[in-house]
Amino acid sequence: MNRFMQLAYEEAMRGMNAGAGGPFGAVIVREGEVIATAHNSVLRTNDPTMHAEIAAIRAASAKLGRFDLSDCELYATCQPCPMCQGAIQWARLKKVYYGASAEDAAQGGFDDAAFHANPPTMEAVDSDEMRGLFSLWLQKPDRQGY
Amino acid sequence: MNRFMQLAYEEAMRGMNAGAGGPFGAVIVREGEVIATAHNSVLRTNDPTMHAEIAAIRAASAKLGRFDLSDCELYATCQPCPMCQGAIQWARLKKVYYGASAEDAAQGGFDDAAFHANPPTMEAVDSDEMRGLFSLWLQKPDRQGY
Numbered sequence: 022m023n024r025f026m027q028l029a030y031e032e033a034m035r036g037m038n039a040g041a042g043g044p045f046g047a048v049i050v051r052e053g054e055v056i057a058t059a060h061n062s063v064l065r066t067n068d069p070t071m072h073a074e075i076a077a078i079r080a081a082s083a084k085l086g087r088f089d090l091s092d093c094e095l096y097a098t099c100q101p102c103p104m105c106q107g108a109i110q111w112a113r114l115k116k117v118y119y120g121a122s123a124e125d126a127a128q129g130g131f132d133d134a135a136f137h138a139n140p141p142t143m144e145a146v147d148s149d150e151m152r153g154l155f156s157l158w159l160q161k162p163d164r165q166g167y
Numbered sequence: 168m169n170r171f172m173q174l175a176y177e178e179a180m181r182g183m184n185a186g187a188g189g190p191f192g193a194v195i196v197r198e199g200e201v202i203a204t205a206h207n208s209v210l211r212t213n214d215p216t217m218h219a220e221i222a223a224i225r226a227a228s229a230k231l232g233r234f235d236l237s238d239c240e241l242y243a244t245c246q247p248c249p250m251c252q253g254a255i256q257w258a259r260l261k262k263v264y265y266g267a268s269a270e271d272a273a274q275g276g277f278d279d280a281a282f283h284a285n286p287p288t289m290e291a292v293d294s295d296e297m298r299g300l301f302s303l304w305l306q307k308p309d310r311q312g313y
Contacts, residue, residue, distance in 0.1 A: 026293045033300050037307070044300035064311055068225050069234035069257040070216070079214050088215040098297045100289070104253025110283055111215040111250060117289045120297020129301025137256055143246070143263045147172045151244045151266020154179050154190035155275025161183070164276075165210055 025050050025096040026120060028058055032073065033098045036060025043131055047073035048096040049081040049114075056093060057081040073097060074105035078112045089113050099126050102133040171196050171242040172266060174204055178219065179244045182206025189277055193219035194242040195227040195260075202239060203227040219243060220251035224258045235259050245272050248279040 022030070025048050032046030042061035049057045059076035063069055074097050082088050091113040099121040101109060109117060127134060158164060168176070171194050178192030188207035195203045205222035209215055220243050228234050237259040245267040247255060255263060273280060304310060 022293050022296055026297070030293075030297065030300070034303075037300070037304060040309070040311075044304040063234055063257075067232055067234050068228050069236070069259075070221055070225060070254050072257075075216055079216060082214050086213055088209055088213050090215070096292075098300055100291075102253060102257075104250055104257060106286075107248060107250025107253055107283075108216050109287055111209075111218075111248075113215075115287050117287050118292045119289060120291070120293050121301065122291070122294065122298075125294075125298045125301060129304055131301075137253075140252075141255055141261050141263050143265060145246075145266070145268070146242075146264045147168050147176075147266050148268065148271075150168055151172070151176065152268075152271045154176070154183070154244055155267065155271060155277075157180075158183060158190040158275055163186070165186075 023096070023118070025055070026098070026118065028055065029073075029096045029098045029120070032058050032060040036062060036073070039065070041065040042071070044098070044129070045073040046098045047077035049077045049090065049093050050096065051081075051085075051090075051093045056084055070104065072102065072105050074101050075108050078108050078114075082112065091115055094118065099123075099131075103137060169242070169264070171201070171240075172244070172264065174201065175219075175242045175244045175266070178204050178206040182208060182219070185211070187211040188217070190244070190275070191219040192244045193223035195223045195236065195239050196242065197227075197231075197236075197239045202230055216250065218248065218251050220247050221254050224254050224260075228258070237261055240264065245269075245277075249283060 029046040045061040057080035175192040203226035
């Protein structure tokens with residue numbers, strides 16, 4: 022087994038056995054060095070965003086002191102869900118290794134396809150006023166792009 | 168202006184003026200009561216996941232002591248990005264009000280369409296072993312679905 026995937030597996034087992042959340046683990050590696058390991062902790066933390074991948078990205082960013090993880094790789098025990106895929110791209114991770122597929126997860130009781138089949142109602146309100154925030158942003162001389 | 172959207176706007180202004188991150192604010196409301204307000208703090212926290220919506224969801228879950236926010240509504244100054252849309256659905260929010268559109272954000276320098284046009288490489292590794300985690304999960308008598 023790939024040694025980083027092995028670590029991700031052990032994280033998943035640790036989280037599952039502790040009742041932290043589902044059987045998911047993730048590891049972030051930079052130049053062959055482990056920067057962060059994490060497991061799903063949605064149940065323990067009561068935080069719906071605490072998937073293993075997000076937790077690992079947050080830990081790695083905290084450790085490296087930057088939100089840009091473009092020099093890192095992610096190992097995840099399962100194919101990332103749409104939320105985590107988004108986080109991976111905002112973190113600028115360029116390479117993701119994953120173990121089980123989304124279909125495997127669905128059979129295990131974690132079906133994000135079914136979950137996302139019933140999206141919330143979205144309604145636009147006060148769009149002109151809110152659009153104005155971007156005009157103010159673009160006038161800031163010290164703004165940082167990201 | 169809708170009073171909750173006004174609060175989201177004020178949060179966006181607060182975050183932008185403090186240099187916390189981009190001009191984005193979010194508010195979570197339950198039965199007419201504000202449960203959480205948050206702004207983007209990607210720059211201040213060095214955390215790429217700290218979009219206003221995610222920060223508001225985390226704060227609301229912490230306050231209510233549960234990851235299920237299906238009795239809450241979200242107000243966001245801008246249309247949520249794919250990561251935040253995923254978080255919204257995992258939090259089971261049923262209604263989202265947003266101000267500016269994704270196109271407005273793109274013109275303001277926040278183009279998640281362009282960003283997501285260059286996804287990371289994904290590669291399956293050790294799939295059989297990782298799939299085994301779900302078998303272990305399904306054998307847990309005390310497992311909680313979520």
